[in-house]
Each structure stands twice: as structure tokens, then as C-alpha cells.
Amino acid sequence: MKNIQKPTIIHPKTLLIGIIAPYNTTKNIESYYEEFISLVESNGIEYDNTYFTRLREIDSAYFVTKGKLEELIKICQEEDIEEVIFSESLNGQQERNLSKALNCKVFDRTQLILEIFEKGAHSAEGKLQVELAMLQHKKTRVAGRGIHMSQQSGRIGVRGPGETAKEKELQHIDRRISKLRSELSDLEKHRQTQRQSRLESKIPLICLVGYTNAGKSTILNTLTKSNVLAENKLFATLDTTTRELYIDHEKKGLISDTVGFIQQIPHKLIEAFKSTLTELQYAHLLLLVVDVSDLNWESEIAVVLEVLKEIEIEKPILYVFNKIDKIENKEIFQFSVRNYQPHILISATSKEGIQPLIDFLRNWYPANY
Template identity: 60%
Template structure:
């Protein structure tokens, strides 16, 4: 007698698609694809198939070209794929067309990152910021759809509720956005009051910045002997943490950890986390942590530098920590030492082994606050 078997599958059958576009020809594409897979895994997505492609041009209506699209259609039909996650940012019309042609749920880089932020937000402010970003994203998606249509509010790996009329949905979102903004404004005032109390002292303020998963929280822990959550995953830290920094038994500064940056960070997230990123505005010194073991570390520096420029902070004093040198060979360390010269002042370090951290501590110990900054 044969026993009847039942499927225990919970997640939809998923396909991830990594794309090399003309815009990212200059970077190490394997590291870029690894970052994409890390985003997928950090989000808890179990995928059955993965496809990687190189595009020489972008098709306005579907993003990917006709030949590549035909291959995806065949694969989705053959393997009964239910959802496809793309490594790039897609516009509303591209998502709509891909859903129709592939006959699956379609998600892009923006939604992937938004979901990770949603899962990792711990504080009330952080949760509200992520909710605001989601609503602004959904509103933008709705704006790109035809009359009478709306974004199906599904999550990756889930089956969202049904569609509603565009106008009704838009009004609901706008009211919700307004309510969240008011709540965030109240929390922002509390943050401003706390900041004002700190500004009332002559204690210098340092902020740790950097690309996601570069080791910012690990550096904060190493410098302050604290136990801030430090995980080897993308966006483990979303909420700003501030600690006192003591050097040789004397209080030197207040030092804060901040949310990590990433290439193609959704604009809605940048806007939503503006109050959190304001900590950088009031910092006297930025400590930029770079994952030197990542082949795209130079691109990561450019991403962080670009965001600092957008915030008008490119003139802030900055010290660069090239982290994770324990993962480099001696030859790679020597090469890095030469390449790092253009980012002086800097040090090569490992928060895991504490190697090189004394160079950072020596710099911070001798650092003096500019006269004009002491009155901010």
C-alpha cells in the first residue's frame, strides 16, 4: 500500500534574476551579484532558480531585451515559477508588462530593500520610517497605473490582498502618509531635544558611516566595549546608537553608528530616514568604514561619497577605516595600502582581530575640534 504524499511547500516557487546593465560594466559583476543574493537571503527568500544576464541596452517597456525575455518566459513556464525577483530597479510600467508576459508576481530591487528594512526596524521611529517609505513607493506605483487599477499589496513570498480602485487606494495612502508624518514629526522633536542637550556640551561628536555590512557596528563595539547588534548580514542596523568613547581613561567624544548605505538605495528610504541621517549633519568627524575584502570597495566609497554630497556634507572632516584586512593576503594588503593613499587620513584594520585599531585610536586621541564647530 502506498502512502499518499502531500506538498509541504509554503513559499511560492521563486526565480531570481541578476542583471549586468551598461551602467555597471565597470564594477566586479560577480561581487555585485553576490550582493544581490545576500539581499535575497537576508530577506528570507528561498529561491529555486537563478539566472544572470548581461544587457547591452535597456528595453523601455520591459527593461530586459526581447531575446532575454523570451528565455525567461520559457523558464517560468517550464519550472512553474510563481514569482521573479530582479536585481535592478524597475518602473511601474515595466513591472506591469513583465507580470503580464511572465504570468508571475514581479518584484524589483526597491521592494527587496524595503522589505529588509521593514523586517529589521526595531524602534518605533524606525518602523514608522519604513512604513512611510513603503507607502510612498506604493503611491508612486499607483501613479504609474491606469485608471481603475492599483498596486496589489503583496510581499515577496506572499499572496497579498486583492486590488482596489486606484482613486480610493490613493486617498487612503495619502491620509496614512499624513498621519505617519505627524507621528514622525513628534518623534523628531524628541530626537531634536536630545540632540540639543548633547550640543549643549563641548564634547565632540563622531559618526560612523559606510556601506552596508562594512563592519560599522563591530567598530562601535570595538571602540566602546559595547554590545550593539553586529551581524554578518545587510542592514542589520537601522536605528542610530550613540555611545561614549573613552581613550586612555578619558572621555573623548560621543560616537554614533548609523544605517548603512547601498547602491541604488530607494529614494523613498532616504527621505523617510532623513531625521535619522541628520545625526551626520551635527557630527564633527565622520568615520567611514570600508569593507576592503569586497572587490567593489571603490564603488562602495563612491556610493557613500555621492550620498554625502547630496546631503551637503562633502566638506565634513572624515577618517577612513579599511576594515576586514584579516581576509586579505599580504599581497592584497600592500596593494590596498597604495590605493588607500588617496583616502587619507586612513588606517587598515580588522574589528575582528583589533589589528590596526590602535592607529585609529591614536588619530582620535590627537584629534581636536575645529574652533568654529565647537559653537554649533
């Protein structure tokens, strides 16, 4: 009997380019680079090399400056690089110019995060929202190309031809976008019906918000004895999950887990997920979960607050500083969070560790209820 060998899957030789741009206010640079690599790994991408750098200015045509571009051209030539993934979002022109200069496929932060969302969406609405965002992103890339688009088509790590006529492709995208918006509108009407029923019954709603991988799903599981997927990876949760919340056998209301936020989150995603995120408008309390083991926790709070502002959410907030068991000097940490009020310190992985949150919710009641 012959041994059947499995075919070897050869991935395109890939270079990761991590950039600290002038707009990036991250205090811990290494942590930002690690987050970028985590995004790549969350998308299941194998890479061969990394290049990290800081930019003092952004070039309108290539994003990177002339000197950095020359360095990248040399690396790509010497190492036969086939694909390059940037940690930042590029506009269509920059992506095309870089692809031509580096002689390889170029993908940006937006494409990377969109693909992660695509793989993680499980509900019908989540899948529609991600597809809408991906098509809107694709349209910006197709619009600036010539009649044939074989040079820069497809997804990260996927080889393929793709010689599709530009006008025909754009028409197809527009038709699909229109259909998706219609389907999402129908789902939103259904959501409004459910929401109206809940509002009439005056059931309080608590929503978990926060940076991706802060521990929101773990908190939901511990509080409600659920088994929502809680993985130590970016964007493990994409679909909103709602559970009944009981404290001391008394129903306090409903608690929802929401998609996590991230630095420079693509605006196309915020727009696509707006119907889901508008659920926050009906919340009586937001639990803003913070991973205190992350050195950039203050920057991450700022990111979350900025997104909430962008989608016009103004609700009472309880800052939930999670993973406190990983902090050595709790007294110093208590001092560093003094400006975030009200707040509690917890460790969501155990009933004892989450007790401060349970105590808070026991005595909490919505205003005007």
C-alpha cells in the same frame, strides 16, 4: 498518541534575475550578483532558480530588451515560475508590463530592500520611516493599475487576494502618509531638543558611515565595549545607536553607528531616513568604514560618498579600511589606498587590530574646540 505533523509551508516558485545595467560601473560582476543574492537571503526568501545577464540598453517599457524578455518568458513557462525578483529598480509601468508578459508576480530591488528594512527596524522612528517609504513605493504601483488589483498585490513570497478599489486604496495611502509625516515631524522636534542640549555642552560627535556590512557596528562595540547587534548580513543595523567614547579613561565625545548604504539605494529610503541621516550634519568627524575583503571596495566608497553628497553632508572624513587581516599583501594594498587620505588600516574584531583607530582618536580634536 498520534504524531502531529507540522504544516508544510510551500513558497511560490521564484526566479531571481540579476542584471548588469548600462549605468552599473561595478568592476567585479560576480560580487554584484552575490550581493543581490545576499539581499534576497537577508529577506528570508527561498528561490528556485537564477538568471544573470548584462544589458547594453534599457527598454522603457520592459527594462529588459526584447530578446531577453523572450528568454525570460520561456523560462517562466517551462519552470512554472510564480514570482520573479529583479536586482534592479523598476518603474511602475515596467513592473506591470513584465508581470503581464511573464504571467507572474514581479518585484524589484526597491521592494526587496524595503522589506529588509521593515524587518530590521526596531525603534519607533525607524518603523515609521520604513512604513513611509513602503507606502510611497506602493502608491506608484497602485496609481497605474486598474480598478481591481488582485494581479500584482502583496509582498514577496506571500499569496493573497487583494481586490481593493483603486481610488479608495490611494486615499487610504495618502491619509496614512500624511499621518506618518506628522509623527516623524514630532520625533524630529524631540531630536532637535536633544541635539541642542548636546551642542550647548560642546560634546564632540563622531559618526560611523559606510557600505552595509562593512563592520561599523563591530567597531562601535570594540571601541565602547557595547553589544550592538553585529551580524554578517546586509542591513543588520537600521536604527542609529550612540555611545560615549572613552580613550585612556578620557571622554572624547559620542560615537554613533548609522544605517549602511548600498548600490542603487532606493531614493524613497534616502528620503524617509533623511531626518536620521541629518544627524551627520552635526558630526565633527566621519569614520568611513570600508570592507577591504570585498573586491568592490572602491566602488563601495564611491557609493557612500555619492549618498553623502546627495544629502548634502560635507564633513572631515577618516577612511577606516577594515578587515585588513584578510589581505595577503599589505604593502601592495597600502599603495592602492594612497589617494584616500587620511586613512588607517584595522581589523575591528580585536583590541589589537583596532589600535590604529584608537591611536588616531587619542590625538584627534575637533576644529574650533
